[in-house]
Amino acid sequence: MPDLDETIFGPEAKQLLGKLGFLDAKADLLKLTSDLRKQGHEPQLVALCISQAKLRSRAVSKFGSDLASTMLFTEEGLEQATRQQVAAWHAQKFLTHGIKSVTDLGCGIGGDALAFAQAGLEVTAIEKDGLTANFAKHNLNNYPMAAVSNADALKIESKSTSFWLDPARRKLSSKAAGRVMLKPEDFSPNLNFAFEIGAKHTAGIKLAGSLPHELIPEDCEANWVSHNNELVETVLWFGELGESGKRSALILADTITEYSGDLIQAPISEVGKYVYDPNPALVRSHLLGAFAIENGLWGIAPSIAYLSSDSELSSPWLRGFEVMESLPLDVKRIAKRMSELDIGTLEIKKRGVDITPEQLRPKLKLKGKNAATLILTRVGDARKALVCQPLS
Numbered sequence: 001m002p003d004l005d006e007t008i009f010g011p012e013a014k015q016l017l018g019k020l021g022f023l024d025a026k027a028d029l030l031k032l033t034s035d036l037r038k039q040g041h042e043p044q045l046v047a048l049c050i051s052q053a054k055l056r057s058r059a060v061s062k063f064g065s066d067l068a069s070t071m072l073f074t075e076e077g078l079e080q081a082t083r084q085q086v087a088a089w090h091a092q093k094f095l096t097h098g099i100k101s102v103t104d105l106g107c108g109i110g111g112d113a114l115a116f117a118q119a120g121l122e123v124t125a126i127e128k129d130g131l132t133a134n135f136a137k138h139n140l141n142n143y144p145m146a147a148v149s150n151a152d153a154l155k156i157e158s159k160s161t162s163f164w165l166d167p168a169r170r171k172l173s174s175k176a177a178g179r180v181m182l183k184p185e186d187f188s189p190n191l192n193f194a195f196e197i198g199a200k201h202t203a204g205i206k207l208a209g210s211l212p213h214e215l216i217p218e219d220c221e222a223n224w225v226s227h228n229n230e231l232v233e234t235v236l237w238f239g240e241l242g243e244s245g246k247r248s249a250l251i252l253a254d255t256i257t258e259y260s261g262d263l264i265q266a267p268i269s270e271v272g273k274y275v276y277d278p279n280p281a282l283v284r285s286h287l288l289g290a291f292a293i294e295n296g297l298w299g300i301a302p303s304i305a306y307l308s309s310d311s312e313l314s315s316p317w318l319r320g321f322e323v324m325e326s327l328p329l330d331v332k333r334i335a336k337r338m339s340e341l342d343i344g345t346l347e348i349k350k351r352g353v354d355i356t357p358e359q360l361r362p363k364l365k366l367k368g369k370n371a372a373t374l375i376l377t378r379v380g381d382a383r384k385a386l387v388c389q390p391l392s
């Protein structure tokens with residue numbers, strides 16, 4: 001049987017992939033497979049190309065259609081790859097500090113490495129998994145200043161002084177997965193290895209947005225990053241790339257919005273005229289309290305990340321709502337009130353209460369012509385449903 005790698009890199013695969021383009025979830029794969037088989041293509045080639053065409057379709061949201069239509073992915077590699085707009089920001093960070101070359105220890109299919117190369121950095125990319133490394137080589141083959149090696153980052157001797165690491169969460173045994181606390185060895189490469197690199201060199205380390213703060217070393221800058229209103233990563237910058245001890249939340253869009261502050265609690269009080277849903281990066285950075293105090297806002301219950309005020313505030317960090325009514329979180333009362341207000345279109349948000357929008361919605365039998373937002377949450381000790389209108 002031909003080698004899997006050889007098949008996907010061969011001229012026949014290239015031609016077939018070009019013909020298939022992007023295959024989305026609606027494609028009739030059974031018919032397509034049978035048609036391609038009838039045209040004389042080998043079953044393994046057909047299966048591989050269809051799988052790549054499906055992955056390429058999913059990759060468009062991360063890489064855009066031009067890049068996605070030429071790249072090769074593994075399922076896991078695509079899932080773990082950094083979105084290009086975010087990776088381009090990583091690259092800029094190195095460039096603006098005058099750095100010319102980066103060693104990427106665990107490059108996956110090359111999401112970050114590609115952005116480094118596109119920005120003009122010389123890239124040495126190391127990947128432990130053979131197939132993933134070959135796909136990264138393919139994905140970077142237009143960039144002569146980028147080299148990919150299939151090797152274990154823990155065993156290579158590198159003379160580099162600037163590093164990028166994006167450790168993957170290891171698949172844990174069911175016993176270990178039940179642990180509450182994450183450990184450095186739950187990541188690959190191991191976080192202790194990554195932090196040692198950071199302690200000795202200039203380095204950026206990308207980790208999950210949900211990374212427990214206890215795992216973050218003191219001597220680095222930590223950024224919680226949101227993109228398209230999703231929390232996408234916590235990045236730790238070591239050496240000249242960061243300011244030791246600084247903690248900030250960032251919104252990455254065409255421009256970068258940054259909030260940096262102290263780790264303090266917001267005051268708690270009753271719901272005011274307005275309620276705000278903060279950007280997830282601000283929430284996970286634990287800078288929400290400092291932001292609230294600086295902007296005259298308050299929390300509405302301990303550990304609940306909604307803020308409130310009596311005067312309207314517009315901020316890129318907040319989605320605001322005017323509170324029209326505050327109801328007890330009682331399904332029958334909410335249903336009755338929705339009917340009286342003639343609500344047919346309802347956005348349901350929730351924090352800190354166990355009922356889900358999916359459970360509640362069918363019970364409300366919404367059929368009116370008005371729209372509203374319902375926020376299910378705790379206010380002090382009470383469970384409340386706040387009937388709101390979004391601020392424009």
Ligand SMILES: C[S@@+](CC[C@H](N)C(=O)[O-])C[C@H]1O[C@@H](n2cnc3c(N)ncnc32)[C@H](O)[C@@H]1O
Pocket residue numbers: 077080081082105106107108109110111112113126127128129132151152153154166167168188189
């Ligand atoms: C989260 S992915 C990197 C994704 C990449 N930044 C991107 O944007 O495509 C982490 C990668 O590190 C690789 N890896 C884990 N441990 C490694 C090691 N010791 N040496 C080299 N690569 C390793 C994994 O196989 C995985 O592909």
